[in-house]
Amino acid sequence: MRSGVVLANESIGGGYHHMIVNCPKIAEEIKDGQIVHIRVKDGYEPLLRRPFSVYLYDKKAGTIEFVYAIKGVGTEMMKSFKPGDEIDLLGPTGKSYTLKEGAKKIVLLGRGVGIASIISLGASAADKGIQVEAILSGKSPEKVFGGKALQSPTTTVNEVYDIDGTSDVENVMKILRRTQEEGGIDQIFVCGSKRLGQLAYDFANEHNIEGYVSLEERMACGIGVCHVCVCKTTKGYQTVCKDGPVFPLAEVYG
Amino acid sequence: MMERISLKVNIGGVELKNPVMPASGTFGVESADYLDCRKLGAILPKSFTLNPQQGNPPPRVVETSCGMLNAVGIQNKGLEYFINVTLPFFETFDTPVIASVSAYSEEDFKTIIRELNKTKTALIELNISCPNLKEGGKAFGTSAEETYKIVKAAKSVSEIPLITKLSPNVTDITEIALAAESAGSDAVSLINTFLGMAIDINTMRPKLGNITGGLSGPAIKPLALRMVWQVAQKVKIPVIGIGGIASGADAIEFLLAGATAVQIGTSSFAEPNIMERIISEIEDYMREKNISDIHEIIGGLKIG
Numbered sequence: 001m002r003s004g005v006v007l008a009n010e011s012i013g014g015g016y017h018h019m020i021v022n023c024p025k026i027a028e029e030i031k032d033g034q035i036v037h038i039r040v041k042d043g044y045e046p047l048l049r050r051p052f053s054v055y056l057y058d059k060k061a062g063t064i065e066f067v068y069a070i071k072g073v074g075t076e077m078m079k080s081f082k083p084g085d086e087i088d089l090l091g092p093t094g095k096s097y098t099l100k101e102g103a104k105k106i107v108l109l110g111r112g113v114g115i116a117s118i119i120s121l122g123a124s125a126a127d128k129g130i131q132v133e134a135i136l137s138g139k140s141p142e143k144v145f146g147g148k149a150l151q152s153p154t155t156t157v158n159e160v161y162d163i164d165g166t167s168d169v170e171n172v173m174k175i176l177r178r179t180q181e182e183g184g185i186d187q188i189f190v191c192g193s194k195r196l197g198q199l200a201y202d203f204a205n206e207h208n209i210e211g212y213v214s215l216e217e218r219m220a221c222g223i224g225v226c227h228v229c230v231c232k233t234t235k236g237y238q239t240v241c242k243d244g245p246v247f248p249l250a251e252v253y254g
Numbered sequence: 255m256m257e258r259i260s261l262k263v264n265i266g267g268v269e270l271k272n273p274v275m276p277a278s279g280t281f282g283v284e285s286a287d288y289l290d291c292r293k294l295g296a297i298l299p300k301s302f303t304l305n306p307q308q309g310n311p312p313p314r315v316v317e318t319s320c321g322m323l324n325a326v327g328i329q330n331k332g333l334e335y336f337i338n339v340t341l342p343f344f345e346t347f348d349t350p351v352i353a354s355v356s357a358y359s360e361e362d363f364k365t366i367i368r369e370l371n372k373t374k375t376a377l378i379e380l381n382i383s384c385p386n387l388k389e390g391g392k393a394f395g396t397s398a399e400e401t402y403k404i405v406k407a408a409k410s411v412s413e414i415p416l417i418t419k420l421s422p423n424v425t426d427i428t429e430i431a432l433a434a435e436s437a438g439s440d441a442v443s444l445i446n447t448f449l450g451m452a453i454d455i456n457t458m459r460p461k462l463g464n465i466t467g468g469l470s471g472p473a474i475k476p477l478a479l480r481m482v483w484q485v486a487q488k489v490k491i492p493v494i495g496i497g498g499i500a501s502g503a504d505a506i507e508f509l510l511a512g513a514t515a516v517q518i519g520t521s522s523f524a525e526p527n528i529m530e531r532i533i534s535e536i537e538d539y540m541r542e543k544n545i546s547d548i549h550e551i552i553g554g555l556k557i558g
């Protein structure tokens with residue numbers, strides 16, 4: 001367990017909060033796509049930690065960032081974290097996304113709060129000069145975030161919404177096809193929607209592209225000992241907290 | 255200055271440096287990254303079965319008021335993996351290792367125990383009380399007669415002292431404890447989880463993939479404590495108290511009620527090194543009360 005100090009915790013609209021925490025140890029160890037388990041409050045209610053993707057990190061500054069959606073008791077309590085508050089963090093845990101050696105172009109597909117999982121990867125890829133095509137999906141513009149954090153000369157951000165139909169499978173497929181035609185995609189990373197996961201899998205399969213998906217399951221221990229957070233894969237039930245959250249698309253959809 | 259305090263206890267002839275150990279299913283090799291296994295009274299990894307098994311469909315967990323329901327169904331990699339990987343890993347810590355064994359038949363229990371006889375396993379805990387196994391749901395541990403038969407069979411082949419883990423899902427837990435004792439069990443541990451359920455009112459479906467699951471955590475502590483107290487009065491063998499323990503004070507309550515040792519389960523999830531804290535809180539309590547030997551606490555409940 002590590003202790004972190006809240007630096008900022010503010011609403012960013014769409015029912016999301018953005019929180020910045022100083023925790024040099026986690027910032028030092030964190031890899032793209034890994035998760036951190038927040039103990040929302042001491043005591044027994046809520047009893048368990050809450051898992052969150054690390055949205056962004058800054059190894060030099062020793063900070064990590066989260067974007068979280070208000071869902072229930074735990075996230076409701078997190079809303080009241082104030083700058084200066086000390087919070088109890090466990091992690092980072094789980095498998096990270098890995099950029100393939102020599103990758104030139106990647107696609108990021110995120111939906112809703114799942115977007116939080118793929119943004120730091122996009123930033124890392126851009127830092128390495130890799131071309132990034134990001135497709136960020138949500139019900140409406142307020143439900144999509146992270147576009148700004150991805151800004152870079154080699155990154156294109158496509159925001160797609162349910163309200164205008166741009167988040168349809170057909171349209172997302174169109175963006176993927178165009179990206180592929182403009183020069184081969186080396187890897188696809190997806191988080192936040194089963195439908196997008198399936199679509200990414202079908203597309204990756206068709207074009208022989210390496211693809212990864214980050215999954216969610218309710219957790220207890222967060223470190224791989226209790227086996228409550230399993231998802232069904234081609235290798236049997238695997239834990240999302242330790243064997244995941246990032247899995248090869250083929251293990252989940254194959 | 256007070257003389258050095260002793261937290262040493264003995265279970266079935268095995269000396270433990272203190273009475274604090276993990277509860278099965280809540281501790282594994284990964285836990286060693288978060289706490290010092292050398293400090294524990296014993297190490298107790300997840301139950302295993304003869305052959306690997308997949309466990310129940312997700313979702314497997316629901317958080318409840320001060321507790322949680324789980325329906326894992328003993329997902330594990332089987333006996334061979336335990337002997338070749340888990341056991342060697344934990345043997346490096348100079349702390350006795352307890353093997354938690356689960357099985358579907360007398361024969362399977364015997365086969366597993368015969369293999370464990372060849373290892374350095376210090377103690378065996380017979381998990382005859384898991385509420386999440388379809389066949390085990392009728393758990394041997396819910397009938398005194400079945401408990402007697404299984405323990406007797408296990409004892410007939412075991413060269414390792416046995417702990418029988420009891421289910422709270424019974425009318426009179428003392429009867430089951432007595433059956434285990436008369437069949438030759440060297441200790442009893444209690445309790446396993448309470449069978450419970452939760453329903454999602456929006457989907458009108460059970461919240462657990464297995465429909466029902468086992469309730470654990472602070473919510474069950476008073477029930478567990480009462481059962482430990484009842485059993486401790488009836489049996490002569492050591493009792494290991496389990497259920498909702500989340501502090502040194504909680505552990506001391508169980509010791510006072512007659513437990514010789516305690517296991518910590520669900521509380522380790524939020525605080526993976528909680529057992530180290532519990533041990534030091536027990537020491538603090540003993541110093542404060544001027545108690546030099548933990549046996550002065552065990553069964554020390556005063557009534558009347």
Ligand SMILES: Cc1cc2nc3c(=O)[nH]c(=O)nc-3n(C[C@H](O)[C@H](O)[C@H](O)COP(=O)(O)OP(=O)(O)OC[C@H]3O[C@@H](n4cnc5c(N)ncnc54)[C@H](O)[C@@H]3O)c2cc1C
Pocket residue numbers: 035046050051052053054066067068069070071072073074075076113116117215216217218219240245
């Ligand atoms: C690997 C992983 C990464 C995650 N990353 C993020 C993130 O970056 N940002 C974010 O906002 N959330 C993320 N989550 C989800 C987040 O953990 C839950 O929203 C949070 O635990 C809810 O806590 P609560 O106490 O507010 O809600 P609760 O009161 O516990 O639950 C409220 C409602 O949300 C549902 N719910 C709770 N947890 C989950 C879950 N894990 N999956 C699906 N439904 C759930 C419950 O069924 C219930 O209907 C992630 C989850 C996982 C497993």
Ligand SMILES: Cc1cc2nc3c(=O)[nH]c(=O)nc-3n(C[C@H](O)[C@H](O)[C@H](O)COP(=O)(O)O)c2cc1C
Pocket residue numbers: 220226228277278279280300301324326328354381384419445446447469470471472474496497498499517518519520521
């Ligand atoms: C996720 C989970 C998995 C468990 N798995 C096992 C198991 O494999 N074998 C067993 O004997 N008990 C198992 N238990 C029960 C615990 O060992 C313990 O008896 C129970 O949880 C009560 O203690 P607690 O309130 O401290 O958790 C499990 C409990 C939980 C929460």
Ligand code: FES
Pocket residue numbers: 218219220221222223224225226227228229230239240241242
């Ligand atoms: S939450 Fe315990 S194994 Fe994943």
